[in-house]
Amino acid sequence: MHLASAVDPQLADLSNKLIYSAMVVYTLAMFAHMIEWTFGSKGAVAVRSKEQAGSLADTVAAAGPKGVKKVTVTVAGAGGGTTTLTRTAVAGEGATVVTSGRGADEVDGPGAAGTSERADLAGRIAVSLTVLGLLLHGGGIVSRGLSVSRWPWGNMYEFSCAFAFSMTAAYLVLLAARKNVRWLGLPVVVAVLLTLGIATTTLYTDSDQLVPALHSPWLAIHVSTAIFCGGAFYAAFIATLLYLGKDSFEKRIAAGLTTGPLGTSASIWRRLPAASTFDKLSYRINALVFPLWTFTITAGAIWAEAAWGKYWEWDPKETWSFVTWVAYACYLHARATAGWKGRKAAYLALAAFACWLFNYYGVNIFVTGKHSYAGI
Amino acid sequence: MSKTTTGTDLPPAPDDVDTEAGPEADADSAAERLSTAPVESDGPTGIGVLGWARWMWRQLTSMRVALILLFLLSLAAIPGSLIPQNGQGSQNAMKVVSWKAQHTTLAPVYEKLQLFDVYSSVWFSAIYILLFVSLAGCIVPRTWQFVGVLRARPPAAPSNLTRMPVYAAWRTDADADAVNAAAHRLLRKRGFRAHLSGGSVAAEKGYLREVGNLAFHLSLFALLGGFAWASLASGTAGKLMVEGEGYSNTITQLDDFSGTRFYTTDDLDPFYLKLDSFTARFQSTGAQVGAARQFTANVEYSAGSDPTQTKTAKIEVNHPLEIGGSKIYLIGHGFAPVVTVRNGKGEVVYQGATPFLPQDANQTSTGVVKVSDYGIGPDGKKTQLGFSGSFLPTAPDSFAGTGPISLFPDDAAPMLVLNVYAGDLGNNSGRPQNIYQLDTKNMTQLQQDDKPAAARLKPGQVWELPSGYGTLTFDGYKRFASFNVSHRPGNEIALAGGVLAILGLIGSLFLQRRRIWVRAVALPGGGTQVELAGLARSESAKIAEELAELAVDLQDDAPAAEESDEPDEADATVEPDDTVEPDETDDPEAPSAPSDPTPADQNSKE
Numbered sequence: 001m002h003l004a005s006a007v008d009p010q011l012a013d014l015s016n017k018l019i020y021s022a023m024v025v026y027t028l029a030m031f032a033h034m035i036e037w038t039f040g041s042k043g044a045v046a047v048r049s050k051e052q053a054g055s056l057a058d059t060v061a062a063a064g065p066k067g068v069k070k071v072t073v074t075v076a077g078a079g080g081g082t083t084t085l086t087r088t089a090v091a092g093e094g095a096t097v098v099t100s101g102r103g104a105d106e107v108d109g110p111g112a113a114g115t116s117e118r119a120d121l122a123g124r125i126a127v128s129l130t131v132l133g134l135l136l137h138g139g140g141i142v143s144r145g146l147s148v149s150r151w152p153w154g155n156m157y158e159f160s161c162a163f164a165f166s167m168t169a170a171y172l173v174l175l176a177a178r179k180n181v182r183w184l185g186l187p188v189v190v191a192v193l194l195t196l197g198i199a200t201t202t203l204y205t206d207s208d209q210l211v212p213a214l215h216s217p218w219l220a221i222h223v224s225t226a227i228f229c230g231g232a233f234y235a236a237f238i239a240t241l242l243y244l245g246k247d248s249f250e251k252r253i254a255a256g257l258t259t260g261p262l263g264t265s266a267s268i269w270r271r272l273p274a275a276s277t278f279d280k281l282s283y284r285i286n287a288l289v290f291p292l293w294t295f296t297i298t299a300g301a302i303w304a305e306a307a308w309g310k311y312w313e314w315d316p317k318e319t320w321s322f323v324t325w326v327a328y329a330c331y332l333h334a335r336a337t338a339g340w341k342g343r344k345a346a347y348l349a350l351a352a353f354a355c356w357l358f359n360y361y362g363v364n365i366f367v368t369g370k371h372s373y374a375g376i
Numbered sequence: 377m378s379k380t381t382t383g384t385d386l387p388p389a390p391d392d393v394d395t396e397a398g399p400e401a402d403a404d405s406a407a408e409r410l411s412t413a414p415v416e417s418d419g420p421t422g423i424g425v426l427g428w429a430r431w432m433w434r435q436l437t438s439m440r441v442a443l444i445l446l447f448l449l450s451l452a453a454i455p456g457s458l459i460p461q462n463g464q465g466s467q468n469a470m471k472v473v474s475w476k477a478q479h480t481t482l483a484p485v486y487e488k489l490q491l492f493d494v495y496s497s498v499w500f501s502a503i504y505i506l507l508f509v510s511l512a513g514c515i516v517p518r519t520w521q522f523v524g525v526l527r528a529r530p531p532a533a534p535s536n537l538t539r540m541p542v543y544a545a546w547r548t549d550a551d552a553d554a555v556n557a558a559a560h561r562l563l564r565k566r567g568f569r570a571h572l573s574g575g576s577v578a579a580e581k582g583y584l585r586e587v588g589n590l591a592f593h594l595s596l597f598a599l600l601g602g603f604a605w606a607s608l609a610s611g612t613a614g615k616l617m618v619e620g621e622g623y624s625n626t627i628t629q630l631d632d633f634s635g636t637r638f639y640t641t642d643d644l645d646p647f648y649l650k651l652d653s654f655t656a657r658f659q660s661t662g663a664q665v666g667a668a669r670q671f672t673a674n675v676e677y678s679a680g681s682d683p684t685q686t687k688t689a690k691i692e693v694n695h696p697l698e699i700g701g702s703k704i705y706l707i708g709h710g711f712a713p714v715v716t717v718r719n720g721k722g723e724v725v726y727q728g729a730t731p732f733l734p735q736d737a738n739q740t741s742t743g744v745v746k747v748s749d750y751g752i753g754p755d756g757k758k759t760q761l762g763f764s765g766s767f768l769p770t771a772p773d774s775f776a777g778t779g780p781i782s783l784f785p786d787d788a789a790p791m792l793v794l795n796v797y798a799g800d801l802g803n804n805s806g807r808p809q810n811i812y813q814l815d816t817k818n819m820t821q822l823q824q825d826d827k828p829a830a831a832r833l834k835p836g837q838v839w840e841l842p843s844g845y846g847t848l849t850f851d852g853y854k855r856f857a858s859f860n861v862s863h864r865p866g867n868e869i870a871l872a873g874g875v876l877a878i879l880g881l882i883g884s885l886f887l888q889r890r891r892i893w894v895r896a897v898a899l900p901g902g903g904t905q906v907e908l909a910g911l912a913r914s915e916s917a918k919i920a921e922e923l924a925e926l927a928v929d930l931q932d933d934a935p936a937a938e939e940s941d942e943p944d945e946a947d948a949t950v951e952p953d954d955t956v957e958p959d960e961t962d963d964p965e966a967p968s969a970p971s972d973p974t975p976a977d978q979n980s981k982e
């Protein structure tokens with residue numbers, strides 16, 4: 001009669017082992033990234049898109065001047081500078097080549113490895129290790145779910161594992177989409193290790209069935225979107241921090257100083273993308289996630305209506321989700337209407353993320369409400 | 377350079393519906409005009425009360441104040457999550473009481489500041505009411521403006537297209553009118569609202585962004601409306617039923633009821649509900665031993681007043697039962713020991729199941745059995761009996777050190793632990809009676825061997841009461857379940873608001889509203905000058921891509937005239953401001969291209 005028999009101890013044990021192995025592999029990836037950053041500091045030069053221009057010329061030359069359609073679009077930059085974007089279509093082949101040159105102040109750095117080949121190798125090893133870590137990590141989550149035949153996010157330990165997974169996965173998906181985000185590797189791996197570290201030490205709970213309050217399809221919907229939002233907010237947070245750092249760095253350089261903020265090495269900042277790139281990235285992520293976060297809260301409210309009879313009761317978790325939501329709305333508002341770009345908006349984004357973090361760790365651990373379930 | 381602007385040379389109708397801003401044509405303020413966002417104003421205009429009132433209204437509906445109010449709202453919501461709040465069910469009410477007991481100096485201050493009722497406090501309400509007034513003051517005019525924009529044509533091309541944030545130009549030998557017509561056709565194909573007149577094409581796309589933004593902000597009113605309706609017209613009631621019991625949903629048979637202005641005891645939905653059986657399962661091994669795994673109430677019910685036509689249903693934690701306008705939620709469960717009490721003569725004076733209320737996670741339950749109709753006691757006087765004690769679903773072998781507590785929430789080793797009192801239960805005192813407590817003011821505890829008489833009974837055991845008061849038989853136990861009967865209208869409105877908010881946000885955040893202009897003019901020296909310009913929110917580079925694609929497509933109809941041998945190296949770009957170097961310019965007096973729309977392909981700087 002008792003459902004305890006519904007736990008498969010071997011699978012549950014396997015899950016723990018996989019999670020620990022993933023942590024080891026992530027740690028190795030972290031070291032590899034550190035090596036990448038260290039080696040890459042030698043001879044880092046800002047490379048411009050010369051080669052791209054070259055390849056365009058090649059393409060056009062190969063096609064011959066006949067039948068080439070080419071347009072150069074001038075784009076006014078924010079600070080009065082201009083950017084051009086050239087699009088060339090070779091008739092008959094349907095291929096278009098786009099190049100964009102950028103204004104001098106907006107050059108993205110070459111990445112962690114700089115121009116060093118050894119560093120690049122270390123970076124590649126780091127990425128491969130991260131992929132391996134992700135596979136082990138995913139295995140850990142799946143076996144945990146299989147051990148109890150349910151969605152593996154019923155308590156904070158499981159939630160944290162899934163959250164860390166979504167962070168790594170998002171990063172690797174961006175890499176796979178050939179976005180220039182390898183600089184994200186180190187901060188992502190560190191954040192993932194921290195999350196998993198907290199999960200396996202203070203939040204750990206044995207694999208088990210769920211309390212009746214969690215027997216609902218909304219568990220899969222509400223909690224998985226919450227996990228995804230968390231991972232994305234985290235990524236935007238990293239981008240915001242780096243924006244602030246790079247922005248200070250650029251100001252310090254303009255003021256004739258030679259180091260980054262807090263005495264950090266200029267070489268690190270030089271290799272990172274431009275401040276405006278970070279700024280745009282964090283805005284894009286936050287804007288992308290905000291509707292999903294709205295959906296998460298709505299789904300939570302629908303679930304609360306089914307479980308407790310009221311869709312909104314100002315339970316601490318609900319309250320902090322609301323506070324987080326309003327904080328992000330503030331940020332979007334500030335950017336969309338008050339024209340707050342740059343640092344002021346970045347501080348709002350940081351405040352909003354602080355609300356999110358408190359909602360996750362703070363409310364679950366320090367505040368009791370209806371969202372407290374077995375094993376936190 | 378002639379100071380041409382986007383505003384001055386427009387036909388009057390289309391553009392001024394967009395904004396009241398002066399004809400300032402730098403890219404930023406021009407980009408702003410793609411939104412119907414209100415224009416900020418700085419000081420009071422005019423004098424006197426009216427001027428100030430208008431100024432205050434402007435301030436209230438300004439973006440700055442909206443931002444401050446939003447920020448305040450999130451700050452104001454915080455204390456309610458850290459301080460226990462009234463009005464969130466009885467459990468929280470208990471927390472408020474104990475918090476007040478612990479903080480005797482702070483409590484009155486908090487009370488004054490309404491910190492125990494944050495979400496209905498004056499200050500919290502003030503913030504969100506102001507926010508919604510601000511929102512209305514912002515959204516309603518924007519909606520009208522937007523309707524105006526939809527009815528008007530896209531604003532005609534500014535005379536100086538190079539001032540626009542994205543720009544491209546080239547020379548062609550094709551006929552100017554044909555190029556304009558082709559551009560018009562291509563823009564339409566791309567889903568732009570395009571208009572061809574006066575030798576240029578004006579096109580605009582992405583109106584859904586504004587629709588989304590307005591829908592999102594309007595949906596906030598739907599959410600608020602749903603909330604308000606619920607707080608005016610909802611009601612909740614509580615009912616506890618032992619297995620086998622049923623009740624009709626009327627105020628006399630409910631345990632408690634709290635209504636609102638538009639939902640009173642007269643509005644209760646008529647239905648009959650009976651608890652057939654209750655199933656509970658718990659984890660019996662591992663670290664989470666005792667954790668609940670399943671609660672199911674099997675019920676029978678009939679809607680309306682006819683109790684003969686019943687249906688069966690299951691009520692579980694996430695699956696309330698809906699009857700008429702009410703939803704019935706399972707909120708608790710426990711045990712009801714069944715006892716039989718006989719008086720000294722052996723006559724049955726009491727028999728039945730009495731719910732004992734759970735006190736901890738292992739279902740240590742306390743309760744009382746009141747025998748009002750005991751009759752004549754051993755001393756020859758009319759008396760009543762009262763039993764009080766605990767029911768333990770899994771009793772320990774010994775109570776030493778712990779007292780009577782249960783070890784597990786399920787019935788592994790059930791035991792009933794009782795004391796007994798005789799005297800006046802106080803039923804007729806006129807004071808409201810709590811059926812779970814014994815008022816022992818007019819009762820005396822029966823003694824045995826100079827100690828209070830007490831019994832530990834297993835099912836089936838009989839307790840011989842002291843002093844000839846008869847016996848109590850512990851026949852067994854049933855389970856009970858408690859239900860919350862809730863009537864809450866307005867949920868659908870709030871849900872619609874939520875869905876609309878999400879859709880609106882998607883439109884508002886993922887779509888771009890943008891304009892593209894194309895102008896082809898015959899040059900005096902022969903040939904045609906083609907210019908394209910685009911305008912969008914500065915956040916995105918997409919408009920440049922879009923313009924480039926359009927230009928590439930347009931070159932089918934307007935192929936660039938070959939003037940240079942090395943078109944690929946042509947990275948000469950046109951400065952969008954007026955500071956173009958003289959050697960890069962064409963004839964500055966060219967009639968309709970006043971500010972040097974240098975075609976990129978014509979210039980090669982080696």
Ligand code: HEM
Nearest residue numbers: 329332333336337411413437438439442510511514589884
């Ligand atoms: C109830 C609280 C409010 C919330 C949660 C909220 C939320 C938002 C969000 C998330 C956006 C971003 C959409 C975008 O970037 O396009 C936005 C944009 C905007 N909001 Fe609000 N808002 C609120 C109140 C207000 C008020 C009071 C006003 C007017 C005074 C207002 C006017 C605007 C305007 C003009 C935009 C930008 C429209 C555009 O981009 O064209 N909102 N709002």
